[in-house]
Amino acid sequence: MSGRRSVQPDAEAVARDAAEAIAQAILAAAAVAAKPFHLALAGGTTPKRAYELLAARPLPWPRVQFWFGDERCVAPDHPDSNYAMARSALFERAFLPAANVHRMRGELLDREAAAREYEAALPPKLDLLLLGIGPDGHTASLFPGSNALREKARRVVAVTGPKPPPNRLTITPPVIAAAARVLVVATGAEKATAVRCAFESDTDPIECPARLLRDAEWHLDRAAAG
């Protein structure tokens, strides 16, 4: 991972830039090996346009296995569901084999069981992990001060956070550290403080989880780059 920052003039240009980087990663992997490409998607709203642009690309979709960095504990067709966002922006447009999409079952009442179920299925090393960041510096559903940030063994845990909806499932820092490549997308002035704290050498990841992404590849607009 590089810590490299690609800064574009606006959110649409960031979406194009990120979609291109993801497409090139999928094509490069498909060119050298017959094994699946394990891609974990970010939630929230920022990546939606990049997913739409990606869906329009003629990529070897059967080679791509889709995972999620986190999920809200809502039904998979709920407007707050990260899976629902990815389904409408990407899966339905790219005509992906349903078996290639591995969603977190956030709708289960037993959230611990849902976390353990996903942890058992999640590959030990993702080929590409997409993440966003919140204004408070959270990433995935790892929020400032959360015990999940101290997790060294578990790879998926149930958490309750300040961003509604509060109950979520999330990957933990070991999954981020193990990923072959991490790509962060952030746009808008409200993310500038979090971006800055990610790169400040004395920031504690417990206070600013984006610090865990300091060596990742960042795709920013000018407003988020500060």
Ligand code: 6PG
């Ligand atoms: C979530 C996301 C979260 C998101 C950031 C940014 O489920 O909420 O995983 O980490 O990436 O909060 O969200 P926006 O893209 O909506 O600003």
